[in-house]
Amino acid sequence: MTAGLPPGPDALRRSLTDEQWRVTQEKGTERPFTGRYVHNDERGVYACVCCGQELFASDTKYDSGSGWPSFWLPLAGDRVATRTDVSQGMVRKEVTCSRCGAHLGHVFDDGPRPSGLRYCVNSASLDFRPGDAPGKQAP
Secondary structure (H helix, E strand, O other), X not given: OOOOOOXXXXXXXXXXXXXXXXXXXXXXXXXXXXXXXXXXXXOEEEEEOOOOOEEEEHHXXXXXXXXXXXEOOOOOOOOEEEEEEOHHHOOEEEEXXXXXXXXXXXXXXXXXXXXXXXXXXXHHHEEEEEOOOOOOOOO
């Protein structure tokens, strides 16, 4: 996808794999340690697989041991949205793309400093763009 408005539902469905659709549109979760970006150490930017909005810089990615790509800060606060998620018998904060509403994952209060946050994101919701990554230096 290129940056801009998200495609209509039919075009979006055709552009995503079954796994990407399940995760981003049906609020699914990929199995831990199976996502293509869990161990990605390249420099670059992670964007929304649905609309192309840049979400996270590689400079804020770290190995949380959770089995999903984890970031301690989005590129900008307005790039992601959060809402309370009470599914699966627990209270969590769901993280979505602020532009198109795609489900990304969840954010927890057990991350590293300086933010103390762990954005636990499904690889299936991301598109990686290698290159110089704007952002903060990792703690």
